[in-house]
Amino acid sequence: MKVRTRFAPSPTGSPHIGNIRTAVFDYLFAMHEGGDFILRVEDTDRTRYVESSLGDMMKGLRWMGLDWTEGPDVGGDYGPYFQSERLEIYHKYAQQLIDEGKAYYCFCSKERLEEMRALQVAAKTPPGYDRKCRDLIPEEVAEKLKENPHPVIRFKMKREGVTEFEDVVRGKITFQNDIQDDFIAIKADGFPTYHFASIVDDHLMKITHVIRGSEWIASTPKHLQLYEAFGWEPPIWVHPELILDEKGKKLSKRSDTVTAFMSYIDAGYLPEAMLNFMATMGWSSGEDKKLFSKEELIEKFTLEGIVNHPAIFDLPKLNDLNGEYIRMKTSEELMVLIMPYMQKAGYVSENPSEEELKKLLEVTKLIHDRIVTLSEAPMLTEFFYKNDLEYEEKGLKRFKKDFWKEMMTHVKENLEACDDWTYTPLETAIKSTLDQMDIKVGDLMATTRMCITGRTWGPGLYECMEVIGKEECINRINRAMELY
């Protein structure tokens, strides 16, 4: 049987890391098995619907290379792939359950349910529906239907015994049936709940492996009993643990920057780094290996490698990986990647000239092995583009030494005499100051660096000067001497 996995987000907010990690597993497993990866939109909660959600989700998945083989905007044989367009299907199956006595109409008001729950919580008994409507006789149902033509439909869960299943990640899991709730399958607004819709769809879409977050473990008995009621073969269950924030809490859609997937795209993380990072959180190939390409992940991914405990999101590690992947690029490639950020900062025009591109490439080479995220590019290269430098506070002490102006006067003269503005002549010119004055190399270089870049750190000074050019370098020395 062909393996088919699905990723089924609900468009209720911007995608977060935990969501996407599940999608990574779904995707890698399906591809490893030569199967299908389906994207299905679980838009059954109209009150929480967020417009931008789905677009972001699809953009994020594609950005990372998780292309679905079936789903919105690619189609497939098992559509529609929006649950909101499958209402008739759910109603048909719900009716079947009603007819067979496996589900029932529930006319209880929300007020009554809330009151009941409050009482249960106060009494410290397990909260749950009291099954008031479970055994209404047909006449009563008909009567109530007149008053309330749109009752919810509840599924009759078993009252005795246990429901158990084999989870690939953690083995056999057993639940007592007597504490299971008669959950709602169809809501008053006619939309199905997750429990109902996902089971109907997973069956109809021939999903073989359900890979979803561990928060679903507790409701798996509901799903299993639904399969049984329909006489369908349940899928293989795979519940990877959640990804937690630095404090060890579940990543939620509303919490801060750590969780928002789109922010990593904006910040300039590379998709290959992100994929590598996400795949190796909660999964291991068993090797002591750090870098995995998408192809390698597909080749090596197995369900058995999924770990059974939660992982804490570790940003320094992502940063390290991103740096690694950036260093694996050629400078030409990196230049293209940082271009949008440089354009946004106003350092490069929208349609860059030959000249601009040439300079950008040189600049890119100089920052190549120190840039961590693409969005850092403008900050790292600012002094190549802005002539009116802001001097770094920490380096101002260089302008306080009594000999610094004398020293820089020599440097300036030496540079003015330098005709060949390239590395070695520049080095010779600057260092010849050491013969003219009794000073330390450190002072010489650091002060010159401050004059020319405004900073105490950065790429090699001579390389920087080559890019900045003779005239501007000398201007900058003059400016510093006027200001301080």
Next chain:
RNA sequence: GGUCCAUUGGUGCAACGGUUAGCACGCAAGAUUCUCAAUCUUGUAAUAGGGGUUCGAUUCCCCUAUGGACUACCA
């Protein structure tokens, strides 16, 4: 409160009854350099606690502790 699950350095993973408990990130030091990075070298630090089972437990079982998820007409 109840149910289910988990627990190897600060973090992510290895070791699936027998290793001096390994790798990576981080951190620290050194080398290198004009500085910061990058790179190379070295170092740092863990089997939550207590009972069993066993010739032998990180690994199997039980208890405790801690952590997490779920407990909606949300997914």
